[in-house]
Amino acid sequence: MGNEAVSITEIRQPEELVAFIQRNDIPIVMTDKEAELLLGYMEGHDYVVGFVEGQFYRGDLDEVPGEIVWDDYTVDDLIDAVCEWNYELILDMDAERQDPKDMIDFANKQNKYESLKAEETVLDRLFDQTKYRAGIDRLAEVLANQFIQNLNTKGLDSSVATLVSDIKEPAIGGKAR
Numbered sequence: 001m002g003n004e005a006v007s008i009t010e011i012r013q014p015e016e017l018v019a020f021i022q023r024n025d026i027p028i029v030m031t032d033k034e035a036e037l038l039l040g041y042m043e044g045h046d047y048v049v050g051f052v053e054g055q056f057y058r059g060d061l062d063e064v065p066g067e068i069v070w071d072d073y074t075v076d077d078l079i080d081a082v083c084e085w086n087y088e089l090i091l092d093m094d095a096e097r098q099d100p101k102d103m104i105d106f107a108n109k110q111n112k113y114e115s116l117k118a119e120e121t122v123l124d125r126l127f128d129q130t131k132y133r134a135g136i137d138r139l140a141e142v143l144a145n146q147f148i149q150n151l152n153t154k155g156l157d158s159s160v161a162t163l164v165s166d167i168k169e170p171a172i173g174g175k176a177r
Contacts, residue, residue, distance in 0.1 A: 008050040008057055008070055014039060017049070024054050026075050028129045034122055041082040049078060076130040083123045090116045 011017050014035035021028055030038075042049060048059040048068060058073035093113040100106035127133055150158065 008052045010048050010050040020051055028075055038078055038082050041085050079126045079130050080132050083127050086120050086123055
């Protein structure tokens with residue numbers, strides 16, 4: 001979308017995000033607390049979300065100093081991005097807690113790690129409502145069927161090798177988590 005002269009209404013409060021979802025018949029059930037979590041991650045990564053006439057957008061606060069650069073976005077994309085950021089933070093915090101300076105540092109990092117894992121549980125419930133979950137389920141079914149076919153014709157070792165290759169490079173398009 002770029003910087004066209006469109007007046008996008010920013011969504012800064014959790015209730016506003018929940019209301020947008022409900023008003024636009026988006027098939028995602030979300031609490032204010034879950035919306036607050038999503039908006040917190042967006043803010044922490046220098047993004048904001050907004051809408052105009054039922055269309056959802058993500059605004060980049062860093063791309064052009066003093067301006068918000070808006071792009072088309074979806075609530076599914078929002079949830080997917082936050083899940084990805086949470087996963088990256090979990091990996092980082094897990095590595096940090098493995099190498100603490102002292103017991104206090106370990107306790108702080110362990111608490112942060114546990115907090116991120118609790119957020120992951122909440123985010124997983126949201127992710128399960130997105131279009132990406134359905135895509136992952138379809139991919140899993142395709143891979144399982146291919147594996148069974150290969151097992152019957154090529155044997156176990158070849159079938160496992162093909163499955164591993166297909167998992168690394170999915171046979172169907174779409175996002176993976």
